[in-house]
Amino acid sequence: MTPRIQAEMAGLRKEMDRLLERGEATRAVDVLFDLLEQAHAETERVGQTAKHYARLYFGRKSERLSKNDLAQLLLAFGATEAEANADAPLLPTPEVPSELKDDAQNGDGASKKRKHPGRTPLDPALERDVTETRVPVPERACVRCGSEMSALGHQTHERVEYVSAKIVVHEERREKLGCKACRGDAVTAPRTRAPGVVGRADASVLAHLVEAKCDDAQPIQRQADQFSRLGWRVSNNTLYGYWKHACEMLEPVAALTQSLVFGGKVVGVDDTHVDFLEPKKGGRKKRGHLWAAANKGGMIAYWFTESWRAEDVAATLAAAEHFVQVDDYKGYSAVLERADGSVGPVVDPERRLGCGMHIRRRFEQALRSGDRRAAIPMDLFRRIYAIEDTIRGAPPDERLEVRQVHSIPLVEEFDDWVQRHEERFRPTELLERARGYAGHQGTYFRRCFTDGDFEIDNGDIERGMRRPAMGRRNWLFTGASTGGPRLAVAFTLVGSSRRLGLPTREYLIDVLLKLEAGWPARRALELTPIEWGRARGLLPSGR
Secondary structure, eight states, X not given: OOHHHHHHHHHHHHHHHHHHHTTOHHHHHHHHHHHHHXXXXXXXXXXXXXXXXXHHHHSOOOOOOOHHHHHHHXXXXXXXXXXXXXXXXXXXXXXXXXXXXXXXXOTTSOBOOOOOOOSOOOXXXXXXXXXXXXXXXXXXXXXXXXXXXXXXXOOOOOOOOOOOOOOXXXXXXXXXXXXXXXXXXXXXXXXXXXXXXXXXXXXXXXXXXXXXXXXXXXXXXXXXXXXXXXXXXXXXXXXXXXXXXXXXHHHHHHHHHHHXXXXXXXXXXXXXXXXXXXXXXXXXXXXXXEEEEEOTTSOEEEEEESSOOHHHHHHHHTTXXXXXXXXXXXXXGOEEEOTTSOEEESSOGGGEEOOHHHHHHHHHHHHHTTOGXXXXXXXXXXXXXXXXXXXXXXXXXXXHHHIIIIIHHHHHHHHHHHHHTTTSSOTTSHHHHHHHHHHHHHHHHHHGGGOTTOOSSXXXXXXXXXXXXXXXXXXXXXXXXXXXXXXXXXXXXXXXXHHHTXXXXXXXXXXXXXXXXXXXXXXXXXXXXXXXXXXXXXXXXXX
């Protein structure tokens, strides 16, 4: 027992003795019961927190819960078996293909093990070295009649070979001429400098640095090791210079891409932390934030802030022209002076959409921590998302009609549960935190169901944060604060290319070559990923 606890216990004992001496035994008992209740609440809170972090450290990260798990919990709360196993009202179920019907279910309803679909076919665009193996001459004649047999086709066997990357040095030898007769004249052939070259590296090296750091989470020093194994010994500082040069060249294109993203009807926004160094304070590490915004156009834009203050993000979010879908970060509600002189929240409440994933996640944490009372809201979310699965990819008007008929009643039932349980849980309980969060986000979440173009969560942008979150484990930090904006530039173009299905390496090389050659600023929009893909027929013109 620590000295602090011993002192508290001694003080409590003196207080109890004083109350008993004054004949206030009932008051003494009440005080002890209050303290006991507080101790139990704190013990429960610590236990739930321990379970939560144990799951994060040892358990699986998926938030998925099976229907059977929820059904058993609902039965414990008095639901009938039919209610516990009821599905949400869905659209007509598509007919199961005949070749899969035998694998779907057997007579008693138990699922059968599906047949293995076979090997994943290899992309026909891959380079192929085809070897023709003919039947030996003695076996080409029929064993019954002696006639030569005809070809019926081929039996194909594929073997995948990995050919490692290589470094190619392009050497230009410029002829030198001189007059040996009088030694009065000399001339050297002009240099045909290739565009996109910085130092001894051309655009392919710059594109590789950008793509590998963003798509493969490879820090620059690790790329230097890879180059060394290929025979090119280059220092880290040299590669950092190439990286800086590439990002500075690409910055205008990334800025235009960001403007296209914020022009969408709905922009989802989220952030993740990325550390950087402060050279003026001895290289001390400080936490910055990498923000991302995405719309349904397929592109994503990133930007960097040195802190989590609302003032830092407000200027960028002001570019959003329509609806913004965010979580419950308090900075979005902060009231600040805008660029036009008006005063208001960072995100206009009338144009704000909530996120069902963030609301559901807190109830899931409470349920995983052992609070079975969270089963009811979790089941409602299961049924809401089951409806969303049936209308994913459908036209907006059809999505809206299904939501109004089937989803809105479930949302209202969830809101009713949140309101009925106000002040029924202890403030320290995870379930009360989840309920309070849901109540605060209720208006924004319900708005998601009022338009077929809206999504009910911000899952798309959260998936866009996976690569930065994975990369920061390898980079550790972005260098000085100037490294954060460069990182945002690279992630904007690489992430947008990936989401649009474009060949990222080919795109970066082409854009870098054009920028180095002096591409006119008035045509910079043509270099954004979506316009670049349209110009090459890789994307439909109306996307």
